[in-house]
Amino acid sequence: MLVDKKHFKLQGFTTFNGCELPEVNIGWESWGELNANKDNAILITHYFSGNSHAAGCYQQDDPLPGYWDALIGPGKAIDTNRYFVISSDTLVNQEPFNPLVITTGPASINPATGRHWGLDFPVVTIRDFVGVQRALLASLGINRLHAVVGPSMGSLQALEWAVAFPDQVERMVSVIGMGEADAWTCLGLQQWALPILNDPHWCDGDYYHREPPLAGVQQTVMQISLSAMSPEIINRTFYTHYPLEPGPLQDIRSQHRVTQRFMQDCLEKARLADANHLLYLIRANQLFLAGHGKTLSEGLQQVQARCLFLPSKGDLLLRSGLAWQTHQLLQQLGKSSEYAEIEGSWGHLDGIYSIQTQAATLQAFLER
Amino acid sequence: MLVDKKHFKLQGFTTFNGCELPEVNIGWESWGELNANKDNAILITHYFSGNSHAAGCYQQDDPLPGYWDALIGPGKAIDTNRYFVISSDTLVNQEPFNPLVITTGPASINPATGRHWGLDFPVVTIRDFVGVQRALLASLGINRLHAVVGPSMGSLQALEWAVAFPDQVERMVSVIGMGEADAWTCLGLQQWALPILNDPHWCDGDYYHREPPLAGVQQTVMQISLSAMSPEIINRTFYTHYPLEPGPLQDIRSQHRVTQRFMQDCLEKARLADANHLLYLIRANQLFLAGHGKTLSEGLQQVQARCLFLPSKGDLLLRSGLAWQTHQLLQQLGKSSEYAEIEGSWGHLDGIYSIQTQAATLQAFLER
Numbered sequence: 001m002l003v004d005k006k007h008f009k010l011q012g013f014t015t016f017n018g019c020e021l022p023e024v025n026i027g028w029e030s031w032g033e034l035n036a037n038k039d040n041a042i043l044i045t046h047y048f049s050g051n052s053h054a055a056g057c058y059q060q061d062d063p064l065p066g067y068w069d070a071l072i073g074p075g076k077a078i079d080t081n082r083y084f085v086i087s088s089d090t091l092v093n094q095e096p097f098n099p100l101v102i103t104t105g106p107a108s109i110n111p112a113t114g115r116h117w118g119l120d121f122p123v124v125t126i127r128d129f130v131g132v133q134r135a136l137l138a139s140l141g142i143n144r145l146h147a148v149v150g151p152s153m154g155s156l157q158a159l160e161w162a163v164a165f166p167d168q169v170e171r172m173v174s175v176i177g178m179g180e181a182d183a184w185t186c187l188g189l190q191q192w193a194l195p196i197l198n199d200p201h202w203c204d205g206d207y208y209h210r211e212p213p214l215a216g217v218q219q220t221v222m223q224i225s226l227s228a229m230s231p232e233i234i235n236r237t238f239y240t241h242y243p244l245e246p247g248p249l250q251d252i253r254s255q256h257r258v259t260q261r262f263m264q265d266c267l268e269k270a271r272l273a274d275a276n277h278l279l280y281l282i283r284a285n286q287l288f289l290a291g292h293g294k295t296l297s298e299g300l301q302q303v304q305a306r307c308l309f310l311p312s313k314g315d316l317l318l319r320s321g322l323a324w325q326t327h328q329l330l331q332q333l334g335k336s337s338e339y340a341e342i343e344g345s346w347g348h349l350d351g352i353y354s355i356q357t358q359a360a361t362l363q364a365f366l367e368r
Numbered sequence: 369m370l371v372d373k374k375h376f377k378l379q380g381f382t383t384f385n386g387c388e389l390p391e392v393n394i395g396w397e398s399w400g401e402l403n404a405n406k407d408n409a410i411l412i413t414h415y416f417s418g419n420s421h422a423a424g425c426y427q428q429d430d431p432l433p434g435y436w437d438a439l440i441g442p443g444k445a446i447d448t449n450r451y452f453v454i455s456s457d458t459l460v461n462q463e464p465f466n467p468l469v470i471t472t473g474p475a476s477i478n479p480a481t482g483r484h485w486g487l488d489f490p491v492v493t494i495r496d497f498v499g500v501q502r503a504l505l506a507s508l509g510i511n512r513l514h515a516v517v518g519p520s521m522g523s524l525q526a527l528e529w530a531v532a533f534p535d536q537v538e539r540m541v542s543v544i545g546m547g548e549a550d551a552w553t554c555l556g557l558q559q560w561a562l563p564i565l566n567d568p569h570w571c572d573g574d575y576y577h578r579e580p581p582l583a584g585v586q587q588t589v590m591q592i593s594l595s596a597m598s599p600e601i602i603n604r605t606f607y608t609h610y611p612l613e614p615g616p617l618q619d620i621r622s623q624h625r626v627t628q629r630f631m632q633d634c635l636e637k638a639r640l641a642d643a644n645h646l647l648y649l650i651r652a653n654q655l656f657l658a659g660h661g662k663t664l665s666e667g668l669q670q671v672q673a674r675c676l677f678l679p680s681k682g683d684l685l686l687r688s689g690l691a692w693q694t695h696q697l698l699q700q701l702g703k704s705s706e707y708a709e710i711e712g713s714w715g716h717l718d719g720i721y722s723i724q725t726q727a728a729t730l731q732a733f734l735e736r
Contacts, residue, residue, distance in 0.1 A: 016617075017617050017618055119620055119621070123616070123617055123618060123619065123620055125612075125617070180611055181611045182599065182602075182603050182609065183602050183603050183605070183606035183607075183609035183626045184599035184602040184603055185599075186609065186611065186624050186626055186627065187590075187594055187602060187626060187627060187630055188594065190590075190623070190624075190627045190630075190631075191587075191590065191591060191594065194563065194587045194590070195562065195563065195566065195587070198563065198566070198567065198583050198584065198587060199566065200568050204621075205620075215566045216566065219559075219562045219563070219566060222555075222558075222559065222562070223559060226555055226556065226559065231550065231552035231553075231687065231689075234550075234551050234552040234555065235550050235551050235552055237551070238551035239551075241550065241551035241554065242657075243548055243549045243554065243654065243655050243656055243657040244493075244655050244657050244660060248491070248651065248654065248655060249384075249385050249491055249493070249655055250385055250491060251491065252487055252491055252573075252644075252647055252648060252651055253487070253572075255558070256554050256558075256654065258551045258554055258555060259554065259555060259558045262555055262558075263558075276620075279620055280620060283616065283620055286611065286616065286624065287611050287612055287616060287617055288611055289610075289611040289612050292612060316684065319599065321599075
């Protein structure tokens with residue numbers, strides 16, 4: 001299944017905290033055909049380090065397809081013979097320097113000044129991600145979603161859709177998700193921000209014409225990657241690891257092979273990422289409370305969609321208890337909510353790599 | 369129960385990696401009386417951020433006693449009416465600037481140069497911690513331990529004692545411990561090192577006459593603290609946390625109250641710590657393989673002591689599976705090993721704060 005990245009330009013957008021963006025540009029992809037009634041659309045909302053490339057390949061010889069290719073395609077659980085499936089790059093996407101990402105954030109040019117936004121870019125929230133998606137859908141004449149489905153940070157967007165625009169969402173699927181960022185999650189996310197904040201090259205976000213804070217970004221990427229994986233997968237990948245390697249035993253500056261290889265992988269990801277975008281993404285997640293109101297209950301009270309929660313059993317980042325709590329609250333409020341756990345050995349990333357184990361659950365949910 | 373810190377000076381010590389230390393100074397504490405046969409000694413080995421203050425108070429009005437005061441004392445599970453209980457500060461202790469710690473490491477003066485060791489200090493291993501303890505015990509005429517008991521990094525020392533000096537250890541108790549640092553643990557520990565390595569004030573460890581890398585140390589302390597706790601405890605402590613606080617919503621540089629308070633607590637701990645000592649401690653843990661040989665099995669084959677493993681069920685740092693694996697290996701080798709899990713809500717720190725729930729198990733084990 002081939003796909004290409006399209007470009008959506010939005011003139012004028014007011015953020016949740018009341019700031020005006022004169023212009024927003026985001027990339028998007030789609031699979032399948034929109035029907036005449038425009039009522040067969042499924043929106044896929046992407047995870048923290050991801051983008052709208054959820055399925056298919058750009059070229060026949062791409063080494064890998066989009067991240068949920070096991071789920072999305074002709075005859076698959078999210079069947080592109082039936083549904084028009086669409087996904088867009090979020091605001092402040094982690095990788096503005098990835099040629100396959102189109103996003104607007106601190107690394108973009110502020111049309112008012114002709115310079116990079118930097119920290120003049122307003123703090124954005126998950127509600128803003130949803131707002132931009134809503135404008136994209138409106139531009140295509142789509143007013144109502146058959147479903148919105150997303151993993152991890154994508155689950156925050158999916159739930160926010162169901163809470164903020166309840167009459168536009170028929171089904172909501174939260175994969176490896178949560179309903180609000182608790183104190184623990186806020187602090188965990190702050191750990192991802194600190195390497196950038198402490199990097200002297202960060203310069204209060206004003207580094208676009210000098211050396212960027214690459215070491216900080218590399219460390220942040222390492223933390224994100226490790227949080228999303230499981231001990232089992234790391235140990236299986238580095239199965240020849242030996243604790244008493246001669247180099248590290250003799251010199252405190254020498255690193256174990258596992259560290260060298262992992263850090264090298266993170267450096268490659270870091271080169272596509274932007275430090276400020278990471279800080280803004282982290283903040284959007286820290287600020288998350290479905291409904292953006294006083295309490296989670298108050299938000300969930302708005303939901304009209306049928307809901308499905310698919311956390312990962314071995315998740316160390318967004319523990320299954322966070323999804324369970326939201327599911328329980330919805331049921332107490334008399335809403336329709338279902339819950340099933342993904343099993344696998346990847347930890348948080350089972351929401352991506354083991355999603356096919358819940359494909360039948362998801363397919364049945366979408367068809368009911 | 370009152371206690372005071374004593375000072376042990378050792379002339380000449382050869383490290384596991386073959387370097388010579390002309391002089392080692394460490395602090396130690398003891399509770400109870402050594403009997404005439406000198407065969408009633410129990411050694412307590414301390415955790416990463418701890419020191420030899422395992423029980424009792426320095427003064428009647430100390431706000432808190434030593435960390436395992438619930439376990440150690442007259443009539444308690446480790447009964448100071450029967451046993452001579454002793455603990456010592458490790459080499460490269462995290463807090464050389466804590467007036468109640470005596471340690472030798474990169475922040476100490478190298479007698480050969482009259483300057484701080486810095487990175488000229490040799491990389492040390494858990495075996496070296498044990499070697500210094502052994503010299504301290506020998507100076508008191510103690511050749512055989514009734515038991516060695518330690519939590520977390522202390523469990524590494526306890527197991528290393530049983531493997532390296534099997535005829536000197538009758539009982540070994542590993543609390544929230546592991547048998548070797550796997551690839552996952554190596555990378556997790558590296559995350560603790562990176563904030564220091566990336567801090568421009570670190571200067572390859574040569575900062576003793578300038579501004580120290582305090583921001584890096586603060587971030588390292590934050591990571592250690594969060595790893596050792598559970599989501600439940602953090603959320604209970606910061607139960608009024610609200611994700612959409614106005615400050616962080618308006619300004620990316622503004623932090624949530626929970627972050628501010630947590631970082632402030634970490635800053636206070638960071639002022640007592642030394643960046644190089646932290647790096648050396650991290651490395652000692654990364655290098656750990658009980659027996660310091662080719663494989664864990666090879667090491668455990670040496671054990672003569674009866675062993676008891678007490679991991680914490682909710683531990684996110686040293687998962688109970690690590691203790692279970694070591695316990696299983698010992699049993700397969702025909703050794704005597706027992707296993708029980710500590711229950712509580714603290715995560716890793718249940719090995720400290722909920723240890724009394726296994727006090728009876730421990731007491732029975734020590735008396736058999």
